[in-house]
Amino acid sequence: MMRSFEPIVIPIAALLVSLLMFGIFITAAGADALGVFESMYRGAFGTWFSWQNTLVRAAPLMLTALCTALPARIGLIIIGGEGAVVVGGMTAALTGIVLTHASPIVVLTAMAFMGMTTGGLWIAAISALRHYRGVNETISSLLLNYIAIAIMNFLVFGPLRDPETLNKPSTYHIGEANMLTEMGSTSIHWGFGLGVIACVALWVLMRHTPFGFAVDIAGGNVRAAKLSGLPVTRLMIITSLLAGAAAGLAGMIEVAAVHGRANSSLNANYGYEGILVAFIARHNPLAIIPVAILFGGIRASSGLLQRDHDLPDASSLVLQGIIFIVILASETLYGRFSWLRAKEKTA
Amino acid sequence: MNETEFSLLNILIAVIGGAIRVGTPFLFVSLGECLTERSGRINLGLEGTLMMGAMTGYGASYLSGSPWLGVMAAGMTGVILGGVHALLCQQQKVNDIAVGIALMLLGTGLAFFLGKPLIQPTAAHLPSLHLGSWSDSPVIQAALDINVLFVIGVLLAPAMAWFFRYSRWGLYVRTVGESADAARAMGLNVNRVRMYSTMAGGFLAGVGGSFLSLYYPGGWSEGLSSGQGLMAVALVIFARWNPVYCLYASLLFGAAATLGPTLQSIGMTWGYYLFHAAPYVLTLIIMITTSSSTRLLSGMPGQLSNVK
Numbered sequence: 080m081m082r083s084f085e086p087i088v089i090p091i092a093a094l095l096v097s098l099l100m101f102g103i104f105i106t107a108a109g110a111d112a113l114g115v116f117e118s119m120y121r122g123a124f125g126t127w128f129s130w131q132n133t134l135v136r137a138a139p140l141m142l143t144a145l146c147t148a149l150p151a152r153i154g155l156i157i158i159g160g161e162g163a164v165v166v167g168g169m170t171a172a173l174t175g176i177v178l179t180h181a182s183p184i185v186v187l188t189a190m191a192f193m194g195m196t197t198g199g200l201w202i203a204a205i206s207a208l209r210h211y212r213g214v215n216e217t218i219s220s221l222l223l224n225y226i227a228i229a230i231m232n233f234l235v236f237g238p239l240r241d242p243e244t245l246n247k248p249s250t251y252h253i254g255e256a257n258m259l260t261e262m263g264s265t266s267i268h269w270g271f272g273l274g275v276i277a278c279v280a281l282w283v284l285m286r287h288t289p290f291g292f293a294v295d296i297a298g299g300n301v302r303a304a305k306l307s308g309l310p311v312t313r314l315m316i317i318t319s320l321l322a323g324a325a326a327g328l329a330g331m332i333e334v335a336a337v338h339g340r341a342n343s344s345l346n347a348n349y350g351y352e353g354i355l356v357a358f359i360a361r362h363n364p365l366a367i368i369p370v371a372i373l374f375g376g377i378r379a380s381s382g383l384l385q386r387d388h389d390l391p392d393a394s395s396l397v398l399q400g401i402i403f404i405v406i407l408a409s410e411t412l413y414g415r416f417s418w419l420r421a422k423e424k425t426a
Numbered sequence: 427m428n429e430t431e432f433s434l435l436n437i438l439i440a441v442i443g444g445a446i447r448v449g450t451p452f453l454f455v456s457l458g459e460c461l462t463e464r465s466g467r468i469n470l471g472l473e474g475t476l477m478m479g480a481m482t483g484y485g486a487s488y489l490s491g492s493p494w495l496g497v498m499a500a501g502m503t504g505v506i507l508g509g510v511h512a513l514l515c516q517q518q519k520v521n522d523i524a525v526g527i528a529l530m531l532l533g534t535g536l537a538f539f540l541g542k543p544l545i546q547p548t549a550a551h552l553p554s555l556h557l558g559s560w561s562d563s564p565v566i567q568a569a570l571d572i573n574v575l576f577v578i579g580v581l582l583a584p585a586m587a588w589f590f591r592y593s594r595w596g597l598y599v600r601t602v603g604e605s606a607d608a609a610r611a612m613g614l615n616v617n618r619v620r621m622y623s624t625m626a627g628g629f630l631a632g633v634g635g636s637f638l639s640l641y642y643p644g645g646w647s648e649g650l651s652s653g654q655g656l657m658a659v660a661l662v663i664f665a666r667w668n669p670v671y672c673l674y675a676s677l678l679f680g681a682a683a684t685l686g687p688t689l690q691s692i693g694m695t696w697g698y699y700l701f702h703a704a705p706y707v708l709t710l711i712i713m714i715t716t717s718s719s720t721r722l723l724s725g726m727p728g729q730l731s732n733v734k
Contacts (some may be wrong), residue, residue, distance in 0.1 A: 108539070156523050203696025213719035214710075217470065217523055218660050224708045225653050229703035354527060381729055393538030393648075403516070409522055411517035 084414055086361055093409040094359075094373075103206060104397065118387050120286035131266045131378060135337075137375030139164065141367055142329035143353025145281060146202060148362040150216075151260050151323040153315055155206055155297040156406035159220030160326045161350025162227035167198035167327025168334045169231050173239070175334070186257040191194030191331050198327015199320040201227070206319040210312055222358050235342055249342035259336035270332035275368060277325055282364035285320075294318055294330040326350065352378075355403050370373025375397075432650030433692070436563070440688050441681055445568025446576050447642045451476065451651075453579040455658035456665065457586060457671040458504070458627035463662055464590065465623035466603035466729030469511050470526025472631040473655025474533020475504045479635025484646040488549035493640050496549065497575070498638035501629040507533060508628025512621035513698045530655070536584040544646040573641050575633070579673070582630075586669035599623055603727035631655065649692025653706070660709045664716055666725035682708045 102112035122425050123133050125403050146160035171194035178186045183194075207221065208214040234250070241251040285291035297304035297311045304311050330345055356374055360366035381395045455472050459492035462469045462667040487496030511529055515522045556568030557575070602619045603608045611618050638650050661679060665671035686701025717723065 096560050156521075156527075160529060208714060211717075211719055213717040214713045215660075215663070215717075217527075218656060219713060221653065221656050222660070222710050225706045226703045226710070229699055229706070232702070233697065233699035278443060342607050351531065355531070358524065391542045393535050393542070396531065396535030397539050398535075400528065400535045403531055404510075405527035406527075407520055407528055408514055408517065409521045410521075413519065 081253035093405045101398045112275050119380045120381050122383035123376025124231045132228045132379040133376040134267045134271050136269035136378040138274040139349040140371040142173040142325040143350050143365045144356035146322045146326035147354045147357035148254045151362040153294050156217045160353045161328035162224035163198040163201045164330040165227040167194035168330025169341045169379040171331035172334045176251050179254040183257045194327040194331030195324035201322035202323025203319045206315045214246040249340035269334045269416040278364045295372050302377045335341040439569045444684025445677045445680035446729050449676040450576045451467045451634040452676035452714025455631045456661045458630030461625045461629035461661045464603045465599045465620045474530040475507045475631040476635040476651050476655040478503045478533045479538035479632030480639040481537040483636025484639035493550045494508050497636045500632040502630025504628035505625045508625040512624040516617040540668045583669045583673040664712045
C-alpha cells in the first residue's frame with residue numbers, strides 16, 4: 080500500500096498558515112497577536128485545569144465530527160450534526176425525566192439508547208431523502224437543524240418547561256443521581272471516554288472490516304460499487320444511522336453530564352464545529368480525536384481571550400473560518416510533493 | 427360578521443405586506459444564486475455573504491449617512507466574497523459545496539467580529555413608497571409601505587431572464603453552465619465566466635443582506651439572518667433556475683416566514699415557536715416533492731450534477 084506523509088504534513092502546515100493569517104487579522108484589529116496566542120495556549124493546554132476544560136469540550140466535538148466524517152466517506156456532505164445533537168439531547172432528557180426514579184445505570188443506558196436512536200434516524204432520513212427523492216443532502220440537513228431548534232424551543236418554552244427555570248427556559252431536571260460522573264479523580268466526565276471509544280470503534284469499522292471497505296468503494300465510485308453488487312443504499316443508510324447516532328450521543332452527553340436538562344445550550348455550535356473537525360481530519364475517525372482536542376482547546380480558551388484581550392467571542396468563529404478556508408485550499412496541494420512520498424519508501 | 431371579514435382582509439394584506447418585506451432578501455439572494463448556478467457552480471456561502479452585506483451595509487450607511495452607499499458597500503463585499511469562492515473552487519480537487527460551508531462560517535464570524543461596535547448606533551434606513559395612503563387603516567398603510575429595493579428586485583428578475591436568453595454574455599454563462607467542454611471548444615475561458623458570475627451573484631446577495639439591516643428587520647444584530655442565504659439555494663432549485671420564478675418563490679417563502687408573527691398579532695400564540703420552523707418545513711417539502719432521484723430536473727444546468 081502506498082503511504083505518504085501528506086495527510087499529516089499538509090494539514091499541520093495549513094493550521095500554521097491559518098494561525099499566521101489570524102494573527103495578522105487580530106493585529107489589524109488592534110490586539111496583541113503574540114499575547115493572544117500565549118493566552119490561547121494557556122487557556123487550552125497550559126495547566127492541568129485547562130487541559131480538563133479542553134477535553135470536556137472535545138467530547139461532543141469528536142461525536143459531531145463523526146456525524147460529518149462517516150457520510151463523507153460514502154460521498155454525502157451532511158452538515159446536520161447540530162440538529163441531531165438537539166433532537167438526541169431532547170429525547171435523552173425526556174427519557175431521563177420519565178425514568179427519573181429508576182436506578183441510574185438504567186436511566187443512563189435508556190437515555191443513551193434513545194438519544195442515539197433519534198439522532199440516527201434524523202440523519203438517516205436525510206440520506207434516505209437523498210437516495211429515494213434526490214433531495215440535496217447538504218441543504219436538507221441544514222434545514223433540519225433549524226427545524227430541530229424550533230421544535231426544541233417550542234417544547235422548552237411550552238409543554239415541557241420547568242417553571243423554575245426563569246432566564247433560560249429548560250425542561251425538568253433528570254435528577255442529580257442520574258448524572259454521568261467524572262472519570263476517576265479528574266473533572267473530565269465520561270463523555271470524553273465515550274467519544275474516544277466511538278472514534279476508535281468506528282475507525283476499526285471503517286478501516287478494518289469489509290463494511291468499511293465497501294463504504295469507501297461506494298464513496299469512490301457509486302457505479303462501480305453497484306456493478307460489483309454492493310448494497311449501496313443499505314450502506315448509505317447504515318453509515319448515516321451511525322453518524323446520527325454519534326451526534327445524538329453528543330446531545331445525550333451534554334444533557335446527562337453537563338446541564339441535567341435540555342435547553343438552548345444544546346445548540347451551542349458543536350454541530351457546526353464538528354464539520355470543520357471532520358474536514359481537517361480528512362474524515363478519518365482516528366484523526367478526529369487529536370483535531371477535536373485542538374478545537375476543544377480553542378473553545379476552552381475563548382473566555383480568556385474575551386477577558387484578557389477584550390476580543391469579541393466571534394474571534395474563535397473567525398479563526399475557525401480561516402482554518403476551514405485554508406484547509407480546503409490545501410486540498411489542491413495533495414500529490415504535488417513527491418518528496419513526502421519518497422521518504423516513506425526508504426522507511 | 428362584517429367586522430370579522432374586514433379583519434380577515436387585514437390579515438391577508440398583512441401577510442402580503444410581510445411577504446414583500448421578508449421576501450426581498452430572498453429575492454436578491456436567490457437571483458444571485460441563480461446567476462451563479464447557471465454558470466455551473468453552487469455557492470453555499472451566500473449565507474455568510476448575506477451577514478457580511480448586512481454588517482458592511484449598516485456600517486457604511488452609519489458612517490456616510492447615505493443608505494444607498496451602504497447598499498453599494500454591501501454589494502462590493504459580496505463581490506469580494508464571491509471572488510474568494512470562485513478563486514478557491516477553480517483549484518483542482520477543491521469541492522465547491524465545502525468551500526461554501528467554509529465561507530458561510532467565515533462570513534458569519536467576520537460579520538459578528540467587525541459588527542460588534544455597530545449594535546448600538548442607528549444608521550440611516552432605506553426609503554419606502556407609501557402605496558397605502560388611499561386607506562385610513564393603519565394596518566393597510568403599514569403593509570403597503572413598499573421598499574424601493576423590492577421594486578428594483580422585481581424589475582431585475584425579468585431583466586435577468588432577458589439577459590440569459592438574448593444577450594451575448596447570457597449565452598456565455600449558459601454555455602459554461604451546460605457544458606464546460608463545449609464552452610472550451612468555443613474558446614471561452616470557463617473559469618473566468620464562472621468567476622464573474624459568482625462575483626455578480628455575490629453582489630446581489632450582499633445587497634440582499636443590506637436590506638436586512640437597512641430596512642427590515644432593520645438595525646444590526648447577530649440574529650439578523652437565520653438561514654435565508656441557504657434557503658435561497660433551495661429556492662433556486664424550486665424556481666427551476668428561472669429568475670422570474672425566483673420572484674414568485676421568494677414571495678411564497680416570505681409569506682411562510684411571516685405567518686407566525688401575523689398569527690401571533692391576532693392572538694394565536696400557542697405554536698409560536700413551531701411557526702418559526704414554517705419556512706424551513708416548506709423548503710423541505712418543496713424539495714421533496716419537486717426533486718427526483720431518477721431523472722434530471724428540467725432547467726437544471728448540465729454542469730450542476732451536485733445540486734440534485
